[in-house]
Amino acid sequence: MLKDIEHPLQKYIRPGTNYTTCPGCGNGILAQSTLRAIKNLELDFDNIVFVSGIGCAGWIPSPSFNTDVLHVTHGRAIAYATGVKLTNPKLKVVVFSGDGDLSAIGGNHFIHAARRNIDLTVICVNNRIYGMTSGQAAPTTPKNSKTTTTPYGNMENTFDLSDLAKSAGATFVARWTTYHARQLTKSIAKAIDKKGFSFIEAISQCPVHYGKVIGMRNDAPSMMKEFKSKSIHINKIDSLSNESSDDKIIVGELVNENEKAELTDLMQSLRTEVGTDG
Amino acid sequence: MIYIKKDMCKGCGLCIEFCPVNILKFSEDLNEKGVYPPEVTDINKCIECENCMIYCPDFAIFLEKGGVKNEK
Ligand SMILES: Cc1ncc(C[n+]2csc(CCOP(=O)(O)OP(=O)(O)O)c2C)c(N)n1
Ligand code: SF4
Ligand code: SF4
Ligand code: SF4
Ligand SMILES: [Mg+2]
Secondary structure, eight states: OOOOOOOTTGGGBOTTOOOOOOTTOTHHHHHHHHHHHHHHHTOOGGGEEEEEOSSGGGGTTTTTBSSEEEEOSTTOHHHHHHHHHHHOTTSEEEEEEEHHIIIIITHHHHHHHHHHTOSOEEEEEEOSSBTTTTOBOOTTSOTTOOBTTBTTOOOSOOOOHHHHHHHHTOSEEEEEEGGGHHHHHHHHHHHHHSSSOEEEEEEOOOTTTTTTTTTOTTOHHHHHHHHHHHEEEGGGGGGSOHHHHTTOEEEEEEEEOOOOOOHHHHHHHHHHHHTOOO | OEEEOGGGOOOOOHHHHHOTTOOEEEOSOOOTTSSOOEEESOGGGOOOOOHHHHHOTTSOEEEOOSOOOOOO
């Protein structure tokens, strides 16, 4: 008989819950990468609040992470997270958001949170599609991709979410894929540890609705092997001509600034200065 | 020692794909979900790299390090 031994991350999982994702979905890999980062940092789970929006990505922390989780309206996870952080700056606040949730309906919350440099960690699950609603094009869908809503190919340009976070003022930005689960764990730990707006773009597989678009229906292993072969580390990018880099996924820690003026700190100084503290 | 929570497995094959020493394969026992969970063919070849655990989206496979042989 097998000993009744538990998964090393089991203590973070709310009893009685499990992942209802489709087979091979990247979401569970990202759940593990995040929980392992928290384990490595030896953080008190009760001091972390997760906030997520609508879409499959929203179900990563909710209901399975056994701490406070706010599962809120579509696109508004960062707005709620801002409220949580300003109310109780001692909490670590981590947002999970899909690419549609974050950059379509929630696009303004995203860029303004980065601009304000509020101390949040935002993890975007970029599967380049609206997964939950069955595969409509998102602002992240590659050009020419045929999706449910772009049957002749997507004619729109694509947002580079990490670039957007960088230009808007984020303190820390990293992009990895689910193939880079270990690197993700390290970057997520840094992001949580670092004060200021931190953004993690996790390129992930939706084998059901994006897999079918690229000829890999229900084939998570092939999708992840493709992430591996298409990824190039930011430090090696100069050696590539522009032409060959088009199809590449640039991975690595793209921004890692020294900590700079952060919104909750500025608010606290203001309170002290004008005498409304306590 | 590799542990497989058979009924949590959704049969995606990621653990099998990313095992660097190819010691995982689909078993022939259907689980509660109606898929074939993996089984270990030769535990003595396991290098305890943790790939199977890290890449499993369903927390269904994990290991205890220390070279203990597989229990049945
Ligand atoms: C206000 C509002 N508009 C539209 C929807 C429908 N809807 C649900 S999830 C979703 C998009 C999900 O895509 P994404 O954020 O990329 O998450 P994924 O499912 O891919 O993880 C949409 C449009 C909604 N729930 N609420
Ligand atoms: S629809 Fe896609 S993103 Fe949603 S759970 Fe299924 S595989 Fe994952
Ligand atoms: S720990 Fe590594 S070598 Fe051992 S079974 Fe898992 S993937 Fe294979
Ligand atoms: S990775 Fe997990 S869910 Fe997928 S086949 Fe292996 S044990 Fe099953
Ligand atoms: Mg999506």
